[in-house]
Amino acid sequence: MLHRYIKLVAFSTLLLIAAGGMVTSTDSGLAVPDWPNTYGQFMFSFPLERMVGGIFYEHGHRMIASTVGFLTIVLAVWVWIVEPLRWLRWMGVIALAAVILQGILGGITVLYLLPAPVSVGHAGLAQIFFCMTVALALFTSPGWKAAQTPVDDSMLRPVAATATGLIYVQILLGATMRHIEAGLAIPDFPLAFGHLIPPAWTLGVAVHFAHRLGAVLVSAAIIALAGHVWYHHRARRELVRPATLLILLVALQVTLGAYVIWSGLQPIINTAHVVNGALVLVTSLVLTLRSFRCRFAPTPGTDARAAVPGLLARKPVTSSPRI
Amino acid sequence: MVFNNLRLCAAVLTAAAVAAGCGRGNEGPPAAATARPDAKRVDPATAGTVTGRVSFEGTVPQFPPIKLDSDPACAAQHPNGLPVDTIVVNNGGLENVFVYVKDGLGNYYFDTPTGPVTLDQKGCHYSPRVFGVRVGQPLVIVNSDPTMHNVHGAGNVNQQFNFGQVVQGVKNTRTLTAAEVMMPFKCNVHAWMTAYAGVLPHPYFAVTASGGAFELKDLPPGTYTIEAWHEKLGTSSQSVTLAEKDSKTVNFSFKAS
Numbered sequence: 001m002l003h004r005y006i007k008l009v010a011f012s013t014l015l016l017i018a019a020g021g022m023v024t025s026t027d028s029g030l031a032v033p034d035w036p037n038t039y040g041q042f043m044f045s046f047p048l049e050r051m052v053g054g055i056f057y058e059h060g061h062r063m064i065a066s067t068v069g070f071l072t073i074v075l076a077v078w079v080w081i082v083e084p085l086r087w088l089r090w091m092g093v094i095a096l097a098a099v100i101l102q103g104i105l106g107g108i109t110v111l112y113l114l115p116a117p118v119s120v121g122h123a124g125l126a127q128i129f130f131c132m133t134v135a136l137a138l139f140t141s142p143g144w145k146a147a148q149t150p151v152d153d154s155m156l157r158p159v160a161a162t163a164t165g166l167i168y169v170q171i172l173l174g175a176t177m178r179h180i181e182a183g184l185a186i187p188d189f190p191l192a193f194g195h196l197i198p199p200a201w202t203l204g205v206a207v208h209f210a211h212r213l214g215a216v217l218v219s220a221a222i223i224a225l226a227g228h229v230w231y232h233h234r235a236r237r238e239l240v241r242p243a244t245l246l247i248l249l250v251a252l253q254v255t256l257g258a259y260v261i262w263s264g265l266q267p268i269i270n271t272a273h274v275v276n277g278a279l280v281l282v283t284s285l286v287l288t289l290r291s292f293r294c295r296f297a298p299t300p301g302t303d304a305r306a307a308v309p310g311l312l313a314r315k316p317v318t319s320s321p322r323i
Numbered sequence: 324m325v326f327n328n329l330r331l332c333a334a335v336l337t338a339a340a341v342a343a344g345c346g347r348g349n350e351g352p353p354a355a356a357t358a359r360p361d362a363k364r365v366d367p368a369t370a371g372t373v374t375g376r377v378s379f380e381g382t383v384p385q386f387p388p389i390k391l392d393s394d395p396a397c398a399a400q401h402p403n404g405l406p407v408d409t410i411v412v413n414n415g416g417l418e419n420v421f422v423y424v425k426d427g428l429g430n431y432y433f434d435t436p437t438g439p440v441t442l443d444q445k446g447c448h449y450s451p452r453v454f455g456v457r458v459g460q461p462l463v464i465v466n467s468d469p470t471m472h473n474v475h476g477a478g479n480v481n482q483q484f485n486f487g488q489v490v491q492g493v494k495n496t497r498t499l500t501a502a503e504v505m506m507p508f509k510c511n512v513h514a515w516m517t518a519y520a521g522v523l524p525h526p527y528f529a530v531t532a533s534g535g536a537f538e539l540k541d542l543p544p545g546t547y548t549i550e551a552w553h554e555k556l557g558t559s560s561q562s563v564t565l566a567e568k569d570s571k572t573v574n575f576s577f578k579a580s
Binding site: 026027028029030031032033034039040050052053054055056058113 | 393394395396397470471473475483484485486487489509511512513514
């Protein structure tokens, strides 16, 4: 039940990221000039018929964010009550703190007229919060808790972690590009002003080109990761499935990236690129966490907590270890 | 004791004044500009005029009307959509070009007008789209629409501001405190709404009307750089020398990029 609920929170967070993507893509970030009120009115009593134009996106984003915030309060309390593992309980609390901080960052960026560092921070924390909800969903899933011998591959772990880290950096680069309005700083694709390397450089061109180079790096890392999984762990469905999904998602992501340029930053394509980027990140995260599962998982007859120093449970794990 | 209290009051008032100065936006008039000791005023008896025309070469780009479905109040005012007015050409003349004296005025001193310039939001469209305003002159921003607008003054030199106008007929006054060519204004509720203000410390500017004509009156004798700015077509500059009571013609031409 808790696992299903956290999946709902994770899905709501993805919806929230989509709504935030539409705010930036439609340039609606300042359509509601005040915060936390909306045009001087209490946020939840703002009339629906006044949600026109950019207000629809900005106020809608705030409403979905408030819903996710409420869902996260319930999540934190629920996890705290139900889960015996101290680190998991604290992870729920940290997720709540992250969503509160995220709301405050959103308010600051509106009140200070969208300073790029704050807006990029808002975008980056959104991804971290999404990762936390997906990780919580994974840690509470039956598959994670099942007593199956986990994969212990010392090569897979760094490859997967590196891929996840690269994807996150790539998302931050993309967010920076969006918030300094450099999405069309290089107007053609796959070339750059008709060349392989841009012939002239500005900050916008540099960030944009870095995002393109980042796409090549990330794609290579994901291909290496998926190839490793397919070659060495073909029988492990819990690894093969996210690895295959990663390849499909990254192919879709590159295609969407190209269409973002060709369409001249069409808002829906732009937002689809943002949302799919988040899916690439969490898919890689799931694969990474599963590659580290042996570090968490107990072997029969031993206490799970002994495997990871510091991951102390509130009460002793006996016959049914919950990790 | 009384002296200490007075000092405390003075300190509090000073801090409040500093805090107010640091605030975003500027609703009140700026402090009066101080003339340089060697500043001089224009002698109307010797002043001349620069007139001219901004023409457009090539095929005028055609854009479909903007759909306003995202706000029924806007759509009701433009049932067939809002015509795109970024490049408007009549008889070969380009409209909405901001023409101004960019350089050459030296140390002339000009009084700041107290009368306001008005920027109206009517039909979910800024009117005028391109305008000039003096540094320190009141700028009145009006919402004439039966819908909400936000007004984002997106200055690079001037302090940015963003405020909402909920009620039809509401007016807000802002004062721009620094020269800036051009300062954009944007409504994020209606993404198509954009206006540009040329903020200058002198009165020598004009916006081309129908036919592309402009006139810069009462210019003192001297050599000037005249610049023409268009939001899509960029800028073009020319130098002109005026003798006493002189009249010169300066024409500009923009091509479709």
